[in-house]
Amino acid sequence: MLEPSSTYLPADETNEPLEDAPSASLSINEAIDSVGYGPFQIFMFILTGAWLCADGMELSLLAFLMPELSKQWPEQDGAFWKPMTSSVTFVGVFIGSFLWGRISDRYGRRLANLGTNLVIGSFGLLTAFAPNFAFVALARFCAGLGMGGTTVAFALYVEHLPIKRRGSYLVLFSFWWTLGIVIQSFLAALYLADSSPDSWRHMVAVSALPFFILAAAYRWIPESPHWLALNGHKQEAAYSLRWMAAVNGKSLPHSFSLRDSAPGSNTMPKLKESLETLFGPSLRLVTILLLAMWFAMNLSYYGAVLFTPGTIDLQLHQV
Secondary structure (H helix, E strand, O other): OOOHHHHOOOOOOOOOOOOOOOOEEEEHHHHHHHHOOOHHHHHHHHHHHHHHHHHHHHHHHHHHHHHHHHHHOOOOOHHHHHHHHHHHHHHHHHHHHHHHHHHHHHHOHHHHHHHHHHHHHHHHHHHOOOOOHHHHHHHHHHHHHHHOOOOHHHHHHHOOOOHHHHHHHHHHHOHHHHHHHHHHHHHHHHHHOOOOOOHHHHHHHHHHHHHHHHHHHHHHOOOOHHHHHHOOOHHHHHHHHHHHHHHHOOOOOOOEEEEOOOOOOOOOOOHHHHHHHHOOOOOHHHHHHHHHHHHHHHHHHHHHHHHHHHHHHHHHHHO
8 A cells, every 4th residue: 555645645745653642632623623724725625616617617518519519410310319418418427426426435535536537528528529419428428427426526625624614615615616607608609609510529629628637636636634534544634634734824733633523433434324314314304305405406507508508599590
């Protein structure tokens, strides 16, 4: 196994041993609260936010891409393939959310970050070389598998935040998704104004590039101290917390140990245990209400975003 500094922490983190006799015992949340909010969290806000921004670009790409594909292949059944391509993309997102959630819990947030960026970037770029609708649908399904893991960005960001700031800063974090949609709209206006039949291919290729840049930034992404502590890497978690404190201009006890926040909280819960907790007596109603709200919001939002451009395009051609 690699040394902790090269496995879980950024490349420039030093790996100095902790002293044997701890002077304080802190839970992981207490340690992060002591570190506070500062330059380190701003760095994470930008780094993980760029990941969410790129995902917003890639997902909103469908709205601009579908009308162009009908022009590219008028002999193919666009009435079937356009909704099919959008549908299989979200099927991929649905499957990918389970897949990457388990990967991030077992192997870490950093690895999930690298994997999702490479999957989305590769199949996003492959879409630009599609010879027909079926190929586009397959490539978008595979890209959707990667996009299902973008929620790991939320986990990686929130697990570096003090408890009292998590709610408000997560709402602010959604700004990046909106920014991605705005950027994609500008790219569509820039590339699709060209009458070239391959202009959509250039737009798709450019939209995939941010994921390769983010994958290259993997070495600077720190692992979640929560994940480290819950998976038995408490020494590495302590190194990460010390680095966070140094960046923020704060200090932690010269030598400290991380204790479990609650009995049985020192390991990642199994899928069955998580479901039993979510749908248990105390959380069942809240879980069902949140699922219903999330379903309704996404149905209306993506319905409007994905089908409005195509509808407008059809009406313009009928005038």
